[in-house]
Amino acid sequence: MEFFPSSLDNLIDCFARLPGIGRKTAQRLAFFVLRLPKEEAAAFANAILEARESVRYCNICQNLTDGDICSVCASRKRDGSVICVVADPKDVAAIERARDFNGLYHVLHGVISPMNRVGPDDIKVKELLARVNRGGIAEVIMATNPDTEGEATAMYISRLLKPLGVKVTRLAYGIPVGSNLEYADEATLFRALEGRREM
C-alpha cells in the first residue's frame, strides 16, 4: 500500500493489527480518524495512552482499576466474607449488571489450560489462596465458565480451598431463563433435572 501518504499507511497498519480488523476496515477507520476534528483525534490518542498507563490490577481482587484498589473492594456496602471467583474482568461486569451479588470478586485473568500452556501459576490462584488464608472469608463461589477449562479450573481451586475450612460453591447449571426446552442440549437438560427444586 504505497499509494497513501506514509503517515496514513502507518495508521492503517496500526488499525489492521487489532483483532478482527481486516485491511479494508482498517482503511475505513483510518479515513474516519483523518476527518475527525483535531481535538477528537487528540482525545482518542490520549485515551489509548491513558488507559495503557493507568489501568492496573486491584491489590485485593486483581480486577482492573485506575487506582490501587477497585471500586468494589473499596466499597463499604459490600459483604467482604463472600468471594466470587471469575476468569475475566468482563465476567465481573456481567455479574454486576445482574445487580444481585453483594460480595467481593477475585479475577483469575485466565483459566488453567494445558493445551495453551497455561498452568495454575500463570493465573491469579496464589493471590486467592493468600486472601482466604488471611481469614474472614466464609464462602468462595466458583463462577468460571461452564466449559471444560472453566470446570477444571474450578475443581482445581476448590481442592486447594477446602482444606482451609472455607465453603466452596459453584454457579447453578440449568436451562437459561427465556430459552426453549426444544433447543436445550442434553448435558444442560441432564443438569437441570438433576438440580430440580421443589416448587
Place this chain on the structure above:
Amino acid sequence: MEFFPSSLDNLIDCFARLPGIGRKTAQRLAFFVLRLPKEEAAAFANAILEARESVRYCNICQNLTDGDICSVCASRKRDGSVICVVADPKDVAAIERARDFNGLYHVLHGVISPMNRVGPDDIKVKELLARVNRGGIAEVIMATNPDTEGEATAMYISRLLKPLGVKVTRLAYGIPVGSNLEYADEATLFRALEGRREM
C-alpha cells in the same frame, strides 16, 4: 458501563465511536490495547496524532499527501498532459494497483449529490478547472463511480471542461473481467453490447 475503570471506559467509548464498531467489538479492541507492550500502545497513539496532523491535500491534484505535493504529481515519469478525475483517494489507490495509468490524478473528495446537500462548490471542481485553464492538458478522463451521482458529476464537469478545448473521456462500461454473463444486470449488458469492439 460503570464496571470498568474510567480510563478503560473512556477508551471503549472512543473505539465505539468509530464507524461499524459496536459496543462489544469496542470492548474487545480496548482490552487488546491494554495488553499491548507500552511502546506499541504509544506508537498507536502517535500514529493517530501524526496522521491527523501531517496528512493534507496535494497542492496540485488534491490527493492525500504528507508534504505539499503528492508522490504522483512529484514524479517526473508521469504524463502531465492526462488527468484522471476520481471521487476519492481510495480510487487513486485502486487505479494505481492496476499499474496501467501513467498520467496524473485529480481527487474531487466527493460527488455532487443534491440529496446530501453536496453541490459543485463542496467538491474540488474549481481546482480542476484552474488546472486545465493553466494549459498543457490534452485529456481529462472522468473516472467517478458508474452510479447516478458519479454519472451526474462526470456529466456536469465534462460540460464545464469542453469549452476549454480539452478532450473529455469516460471509463468504459461493460461486463467485469472474470464475471458471469448469467448474473450481469441488464443495464450493464446493454452497455456492453453498445460498446462492443471488433476482434
